Amino acid sequence: MKNLSALELEELGKALGAVLRDQYGFIKDENTMKALINNTVKDLIAKSNSRIAPWGEQLSPMDIFNIEKKLYEPAGQDEVAKKLQDWNDDIHILTKALNVSPFQLKSYSNYQARWSELAKALNTVTSGAGADWVPEGFSSQLIELVQLEAVVASKFQSFTMPSSPYTFPMLLADGEAYIGTEPTTDTPDMYKASTATTGQLTFAAKKLISRNVITEEMEEDSIVPVLPMLKRSIARAHAKAEDNAIINGDTTTTHLDTGYTVAADDPRRAWDGLRDMCQSGLKQSGSTWAAATATGLIRGIREDMGIYGLNSSDLMYIMNTNMYAKMKNISEVLTMDKIGGAATILNGEIKSFDGVEIVLSAHVEEHQNASGIYDGSTVNTTQMLLVYKPGFWRGIMRDFRMQRVDKPERGVSYLVATSRRIWKSVYNTTTEPMIGWMYAVTK
DSSP states (O other): OTTOOHHHHHHHHHHHHHHHHHTGGGOOSHHHHHHHHHHHHHHHHHHHTTSSSGGGSOOOHHHHHHHHHHHHSOOTTOHHHHHHHHHHHHHHHHHHHHTOOGGGOTTHHHHHHHHHHHHTTTTOSSTTTTTTOOOOSOOHHHHHHHHHHOTTGGGSEEEEOSSSSEEEEEEEEOOOOOOOOOOOSSSOOOOOOOOOEEEEEEEOOEEEEEEEEEETTOOHHHHGGGHHHHHHHHHHHHHHHHHHHHHHOOOSSSOSOTTSOOOTTSGGGSSOOHHHHGGGSEEEEOTTOOTTTHHHHHHHHHHHTGGGGSOGGGEEEEEOHHHHHHHTTOHHHHSHHHHGGGOHHHHSOOOEETTEEEEEOTTSOSOBOTTSOOOSSOOOEEEEEEEEGGGEEEEEEEEEEEEEEEEGGGTEEEEEEEEEEEEEESSOTTTSOOEEEEEEEEO
């Protein structure tokens, strides 16, 4: 410190006072305070090599823009962005799990070193900018991970909700075009009006919550190795909840699957799902299913969907592994003489049927009765869904936030991650056959 100027010493004192004031709630004993002061002084002095009193200088708006741009935009193939987002998410989870500031982490110097490498590629205006950056939320990388885990939800169009509830000014049907004629007078007839049908669609976001238990004995050294698995666990929990609600959601008092006790906080209470919407729509028994006749049953559902079944790229089949095994044995896809190199007898797989993608989900119930319902008693049939994807939208009000909730009387704490989103149909599923449901297929 002997090489610091009077101005630098003055700014150093102010900076130390500010750090101690801001982190006062995290200071548990004298050793913690000494470590905090030591880390702060080292950091400030290191920065003084490049500029006078750097700790007195705030991040510029351009610095913040550059950092947030890398954090919250999809990383794609940008390795710098990927590393920065990992850095951000790891520190965010550690500080929440251990209830400390980033500067109190034993591994903070390692994170600082990683940041120094990344800062060179961020085009920051201020030299060394970002070293004081404190992660306040998850990066886009974790959001992308949820998309990968949400095999069903990710198939639908999504948009960011500016508020909740949010009323979307929907265009329900295109206008019509007519033949026009060349004007032959000074007052020609008006062209025929082309009026589009409009309406309104209201999205009200639901909160999804996941909770991870951490014990009092949890330490930084023990949590760092499991950070990748913890991030995937958080993503998987929210993805599973959303997929389950999309397939099996039912907001009525008695859930359609009477064999379960579906609590009020169960994700299946978030919104009405595909099976529930299809109760009064296109619903077909598959009790006559056989390898030689199954094709007719499957194509019959699509035919009954009318205009919504026209384009294969707009559709998807959703099924469980039991139904998938039955699909692989259909005569039309089993042997090479019927389908060539895509025959399931060659590779044991079927990725699509009649050009329609097959999506597998564990949330498509495998144990149903003859009415397509899980009643806890008769469990000898299975099912599949055919869905018109553009007919349903996902509204995302807010992605993940994390907080720590302490329960000292139980000797544990919880890492609670929350997000807000909604999924719903664009059109009236009672009158518009956008969902085909085949049930009662003998297992």
